[in-house]
Amino acid sequence: MNSFKPLVFSGVQPTGNLHLGNYLGAIRKFVALQENNDCIYCVVDLHAITAQLVHDDLRNQIRSIAAAFIASGIDPKKHIVFNQSAVPQHAELAWVFNCVARIGWMNRMTQFKDKAGKDRENASLGLLAYPSLMAADILVYRATHVPVGDDQKQHLELARDIAQKFNIDFQEKIRATGTGVDMVVGEEPIHGYFPLVEPLIEGPAPRVMSLRDGTKKMSKSDPSDLSRINLMDDQDEILKKIRKAKTDPEGLPSEVEGLKGRPEAENLVGIYAALADKTKADVLAEFGGQQFSVFKPALADLAVHVLSPITAEMRRLMDDTTHIDAILKDGGERARARAEKVMGDVFDIIGFLR
Numbered sequence: 001m002n003s004f005k006p007l008v009f010s011g012v013q014p015t016g017n018l019h020l021g022n023y024l025g026a027i028r029k030f031v032a033l034q035e036n037n038d039c040i041y042c043v044v045d046l047h048a049i050t051a052q053l054v055h056d057d058l059r060n061q062i063r064s065i066a067a068a069f070i071a072s073g074i075d076p077k078k079h080i081v082f083n084q085s086a087v088p089q090h091a092e093l094a095w096v097f098n099c100v101a102r103i104g105w106m107n108r109m110t111q112f113k114d115k116a117g118k119d120r121e122n123a124s125l126g127l128l129a130y131p132s133l134m135a136a137d138i139l140v141y142r143a144t145h146v147p148v149g150d151d152q153k154q155h156l157e158l159a160r161d162i163a164q165k166f167n168i169d170f171q172e173k174i175r176a177t178g179t180g181v182d183m184v185v186g187e188e189p190i191h192g193y194f195p196l197v198e199p200l201i202e203g204p205a206p207r208v209m210s211l212r213d214g215t216k217k218m219s220k221s222d223p224s225d226l227s228r229i230n231l232m233d234d235q236d237e238i239l240k241k242i243r244k245a246k247t248d249p250e251g252l253p254s255e256v257e258g259l260k261g262r263p264e265a266e267n268l269v270g271i272y273a274a275l276a277d278k279t280k281a282d283v284l285a286e287f288g289g290q291q292f293s294v295f296k297p298a299l300a301d302l303a304v305h306v307l308s309p310i311t312a313e314m315r316r317l318m319d320d321t322t323h324i325d326a327i328l329k330d331g332g333e334r335a336r337a338r339a340e341k342v343m344g345d346v347f348d349i350i351g352f353l354r
Contacts, residue, residue, distance in 0.1 A: 016220030021208035082331030167192030214263025254288030
């Protein structure tokens, strides 16, 4: 093998309702990436139990994410859509990576600090080791690229660190098994097994904020359902939430500069721009000088126009889950075939008897 075959991997946790931020920030990008890439899209259900062990209906949460993938336009025949727990090699490689990664690396992960809060001693070991499992998710397929948001960049750096340490520590054994690739780490040429995965940034990612507080990200965990537009919301719910979205007394400015210090106005303009595939400047050229009483109905109509077909298809798929289950089963089998080959190589490189 002379080089790593380009491959895109990404996953979404099945926790809570998917919302507009998930769609604009991740799923819509997944759909675009599949046009020119080999893609694997995963419902990361093993990650779902790191912060909350017991879920009311994890199976249907898994199905709901898969339904969102399919309803948004991901092609499960050309690409792979599956749930993580269907491929045991994710957890298997994560254990190897737990032994590669250093405790100091994990302690530096800011997301662990944020999620664990002040009571770090009471957080699960899974929450601490979460980034090691994320590295395994990517590298069990030797994926080369991952679309990431700001909150996952540190985890991707850790995946690179883990891959690099594995490659260096096992360099001679990798060469002996004939499974590696000549690569350069820094200025040092080595023979490595895992790629140093690259972040995939397709244009500026829209940062979708809460409809109730423009300084906080739109979140599944926000106690107020009015703070987000869920992908399963019907037309009336979307209209109500945008109508009640927090704004300020001023009208919309004509220039982007005029949005500074106005987080709620900037958020709504940003949402319109993302849904319409325009820039904020384009939106303000159209609506500058108008009051929110004019802009909000236009935004609501646009949101309904874009999201209604997705919502309708998600509801259809969730009404009879036979089709979704078949897609996940097929995707799991295809993913497992790839992962088994990689884990076989890893066992040989480490020296396990098999």
